[in-house]
Amino acid sequence: MTEKETIFKRMKDLPSTHLLGTGTSMCAGCGGLQALHEIYDILGEKNVFVNAAGCMTLLTVYPFTPFRGSWLYTAMASAPGGAQGIRDALDILLERKRISKKEDLDVVVLTGDGAAYGMGLSATSAAMDRNLNFIYICYDNEGYANTGQQYSAATPHAAHTATSQSTLGFSGYKKDLFSIWAAHKPAYIATVIGSDPLDLARKIEKVKEMRGPRMIIALSPCPTGWEYDPKDSVAIGKLAVKTGMWPLKEYENDQVVHTRIPHPRVPVEEYLKLQGRFSHLFEPKRNEALLSELQSQIDSYWADVG
Numbered sequence: 665m666t667e668k669e670t671i672f673k674r675m676k677d678l679p680s681t682h683l684l685g686t687g688t689s690m691c692a693g694c695g696g697l698q699a700l701h702e703i704y705d706i707l708g709e710k711n712v713f714v715n716a717a718g719c720m721t722l723l724t725v726y727p728f729t730p731f732r733g734s735w736l737y738t739a740m741a742s743a744p745g746g747a748q749g750i751r752d753a754l755d756i757l758l759e760r761k762r763i764s765k766k767e768d769l770d771v772v773v774l775t776g777d778g779a780a781y782g783m784g785l786s787a788t789s790a791a792m793d794r795n796l797n798f799i800y801i802c803y804d805n806e807g808y809a810n811t812g813q814q815y816s817a818a819t820p821h822a823a824h825t826a827t828s829q830s831t832l833g834f835s836g837y838k839k840d841l842f843s844i845w846a847a848h849k850p851a852y853i854a855t856v857i858g859s860d861p862l863d864l865a866r867k868i869e870k871v872k873e874m875r876g877p878r879m880i881i882a883l884s885p886c887p888t889g890w891e892y893d894p895k896d897s898v899a900i901g902k903l904a905v906k907t908g909m910w911p912l913k914e915y916e917n918d919q920v921v922h923t924r925i926p927h928p929r930v931p932v933e934e935y936l937k938l939q940g941r942f943s944h945l946f947e948p949k950r951n952e953a954l955l956s957e958l959q960s961q962i963d964s965y966w967a968d969v970g
């Protein structure tokens with residue numbers, strides 16, 4: 665047996681839960697990988713992952729992939745289109761009895777925020793309009809991380825990125841993708857985070873049993889792009905929820921339900937001060953105006969929730 669065959673055999677023999685995270689190109693403490701790992705543990709192997717260019721595509725290094733079902737790489741804007749093609753092919757095979765229902769696969773799109781909030785949004789909108797039977801997982805690290813953390817439509821106001829370096833950081837505002845997706849009335853939408861695995865697991869268990877467009881956004885703390893020590897990933901994820909920055913919620917039958925209500929809410933600066941991308945809000949001088957703007961955005965969101 666060649667060395668390559670030996671490694672491949674060893675990888676094939678590992679249980680699937682050990683496999684995600686074997687990619688050598690991922691950063692320590694990657695919150696996207698944490699969420700994906702937890703989601704994959706529940707979804708299992710009976711699926712085809714359709715993965716648009718981004719950090720998670722680095723998990724697959726030819727000829728190895730940690731995904732035990734099938735995996736397809738697409739251009740950034742095209743993952744929902746790829747998913748449609750695969751779903752159609754599976755449906756034709758089912759109709760012609762070339763595969764049994766037992767052999768059918770779930771089609772799962774996996775993209776970053778750059779694709780989900782921006783480049784791939786029109787393809788996603790069209791897929792939801794066609795009521796495509798698929799799951800969409802967006803790991804949202806709030807920037808184009810794979811190419812050096814340029815800002816995306818998911819970047820929060822005031823964050824430093826490679827393309828927003830001024831003392832005020834990013835001048836735009838994070839796009840409300842949850843509401844944009846909800847306007848399409850898909851079967852299901854949820855926000856999740858790897859640092860709340862129970863909330864995540866309940867939502868993914870639900871998704872597994874449903875049909876139609878099922879949309880998941882996982883906030884994904886990114887030590888490299890957000891500039892913090894990888895050991896703090898879980899703490900930062902928990903603070904995103906406790907400060908109310910990242911509301912955990914789900915949409916179903918035209919209703920939005922918050923699945924965690926942070927009470928009392930921790931001041932947002934506890935979350936911001938752990939991350940280098942916000943350090944200009946504290947040094948050399950506190951930027952009270954920006955800090956209070958960021959806090960009041962969160963306060964007004966939760967005031968609307970009631």
Ligand SMILES: Cc1ncc(C[n+]2csc(CCOP(=O)(O)OP(=O)(O)O)c2C)c(N)n1
Nearest residue numbers: 717718719740776777778779807808809810
């Ligand atoms: C049309 C197009 N433009 C640019 C690129 C280069 N590119 C590859 S990955 C990437 C970043 C993708 O960002 P996101 O979807 O947020 O995923 P992340 O890198 O954060 O995991 C970019 C810009 C590309 N592959 N295709």
Ligand code: SF4
Nearest residue numbers: 691694719809886888
């Ligand atoms: S850059 Fe960020 S999202 Fe990409 S692998 Fe590293 S930690 Fe994960």
Ligand SMILES: [Mg+2]
Nearest residue numbers: 776777807809
């Ligand atoms: Mg990203």
